[in-house]
Amino acid sequence: MTLTSGITVGAGRTGLSFRLDGAGFGYGGTAVLRDVALDVAPGEVMVVVGASGSGKSTLLRALAGLLPAWEGRVLAGDEPVTGPGAERAMVFQDDGLLPWRTVRRNVELPLAIRGVPRRERARAATEWIDRVGLAEAAQRLPRELSGGMRQRVQLARALVGAPRAVLMDEPFGALDAQTRADMQRLLLDVLRDTSATVVFVTHDVDEALLLADRVAVLGRTGVKTVLETRGGPRAALRERILKEL
């Protein structure tokens, strides 16, 4: 997709692959994940499911470069992940919007960081704000938005900079059922136009099956199994994932 501003999402940019090889992570002196092995193909939607405390968010923070690996390797493309970068945008569970910036200025932020001229970033932000259905709320502050609207802003902010990967940490976890379904539809709609790789963390198996090309099930000792979601009977897959959890 090419926006009229000339900023592209996906088009001409391949999604980013990830490889975790014997990787271990933790906080302070406590290990959270050990010996994790996982490959994420360019452009695929990989959903990581797991029980609370299984290390889903830790895994995502490691891919984002916010958490260094204790052991093993974490590769984004062919390069080791040494820190955060614009090619790996993140959508947080707690919205992560800057509360003193309006919706528009939050969405413009990645472009401002990149030094995109004011007029061009305003145009790109407008298109994304419209795309996520918030045209009328563009001048509002985050505190004036509902939870669902804030997550829409986060989605627009993550994608406006045309990242090669989007890392989503239970972004719809705190939303009510109806809003969550709307957000899932919006995400699928947006992702259809991008070749960005998506790593999506959730504890909701149905959400995983709806969004994923593949589902990685995280257990106490790391990635237990990775399942293809296309082609097979959904009920059987669901059962299998629940059994692995």
Place this chain on the structure above:
Amino acid sequence: MTGPARQSVQDRPVTRPAVRRGRPQGHPAVRWATRIGCLLVATGLWQALTATDARLWLRFDRLPGPGEVAARFATQLTTRLYYLDLLQSLIRILTGFALAAVAGITVGVLIARSRRAGDVLLPLLEAVRPIPAIALVPIAILLFPTDEQGIVFITFTAAFFPVMVSTRHAVRALPTLWEDAVRTLGGSRRHVLWNVVLPGTLPGVFGGLSVGMGVAWICVISAEMISGEFGVGYRTWHAYTIVDYPGVIVGMVTIGALGWLTSSVVELVGRRVTRWLPRGEGSGT
């Protein structure tokens, strides 16, 4: 690209709560009447105590009454010297306060964000911080070539520490989520500083500025009383030494009005730049 996303019923903007939190605030006219009434009652009490030369352990027989003070005030307002003193004190406090604001915010951020800067600066700052700024007057007289510079230095020192300490705590209290968000959007340390640290700490910084302004007034007036040649503090003390008690109270009222004015400006600017903060209804003035 498909059309704009549909907005669900539950996905609506947050509106003002239907039920107001806390106690009812009352009509603004009633609130103002209460405030003015309180001042009038205090003035009336003052008048009654001085007019009757009351000696109730506290001795009101030598204290000038409000009428006497008002007459002295009216006279003062017609003299050039009054405005010269006022201007002199304002220049001193605004210079010292502005320098303290810049230095306090810079050092507070530096110490909170850099361990090395903390190791270098904190021992010195913590050693100096407990010394009341007014106790530095002898040092200021020794160090600075003019009284003027010494008084600005005292004012600066008084305001610097509240601003620095508030900034430092505000930086440390920032949610890491905001910084993570900017970093995952490609932001460097400089971007985090400009887009997260400085705007995010403004509520705490303005708390420090507000305290700093109050302390700065205490110190500038005290320093003027000790070593000044002009200024409201000097004039107030001078009035005392020539037994001009109404003049003393005119000086006190002037100091109070200037302090209130400058604190209100800080408060107003603080409220304007932190409009993003959720505020309870009726929390305004």
